Amino acid sequence: MANLAVACSKLGQFKQAEELEVDVFKMQQDTLGKDHPDTLLAMENLAWTYQKSHQLSKAVELRAMVLKNLRNIYGEDHLDTLLAMANLALTYSELGQFEQAEALELVVLKKQQEILGEDHPDTLVAMENLAWTYQILGQLSKTEELETVVLKQRQDTLGEDHPDTLLAMANLAVTYSKLGQFKQAEVLEDVVLKKRQDILGEDHPDTLISMQNLAATYNGLGKFKQAEALRNAVLKKQQFFFVMQNRAQTPQKLDQQTLIFVIGVVVVFGLLMV
Secondary structure (H helix, E strand, O other): OHHHHHHHHHOOOHHHHHHHHHHHHHHHHHHHOOOOHHHHHHHHHHHHHHHHOOOHHHHHHHHHHHHHHHHHHHOOOOHHHHHHHHHHHHHHHHOOOHHHHHHHHHHHHHHHHHHOOOOOHHHHHHHHHHHHHHHHOOOHHHHHHHHHHHHHHHHHHHOOOOHHHHHHHHHHHHHHHHOOOHHHHHHHHHHHHHHHHHHHOOOOHHHHHHHHHHHHHHHHHOOHHHHHHHHHHHHHHHHHHHHHHHHOOOOOOOOHHHHHHHOOOOOOOOOOOO
16 A cells, blocks of 8 residues: 555655555554554655645644654664654745754754765765755855865765766856856856766756756856857757647656746756655
8 A cells, every 4th residue: 555655646646645645654553553663654655745745734744743753762863863854854945944944954964974974975965955945045155165065075976977966066056146156157057068968968958957057147247148049049949849749649747857947947956855
């Protein structure tokens, strides 16, 4: 039943997933008790479905319960406790409660640095999450500091061409733009665009997003002709995309990333840990 619920969630069938996960949660709670790891996993799965279906108050309530129980069972420093803390912070962010998210993310980052080390992938994800929260709160100097560290670590461990490195570079470029440091943003965005063109191709959604970001930076630098040329190139690819969609005999559902691109969002941040 739990596997079927996961499959429903992946298909976007959140109502069906919710019904199944409620049954699984109640069954685990009745048979294993509220503090059993399998019960807590069922609770977290249901909370994830609530979050994906925008029932955020329910998601917060469940994730707070999961975190409290894991703290009681494993203590503050256990990795499962820290993951539950990060997930609750994510839900707070979606609710717009960024101060609460920041408080949790600070704890997660500090403890993961101590337990896993500065260079561990989970530590870097925690750093990215906190950087994103700082950016929303307008604490851009803190964002820049964290994102600079993340980029260097990604470059050292994954190399210049890895998707995570390019995403870290794009995120730092966004912060530079918000700080009015358009020249630094241009340098990074030019690298990201060239590498995504080489690796992903001219028509990939990530490549097109990079073109949009660089066009916005050109505007900030007063390079209006270059900005217009990039925007026109993106527009032509968008138009071609929709023509091909309309010609298809069987309608295809757009994935989330493509949909975000199509509606014209210029800035895309890294995914938060779930």
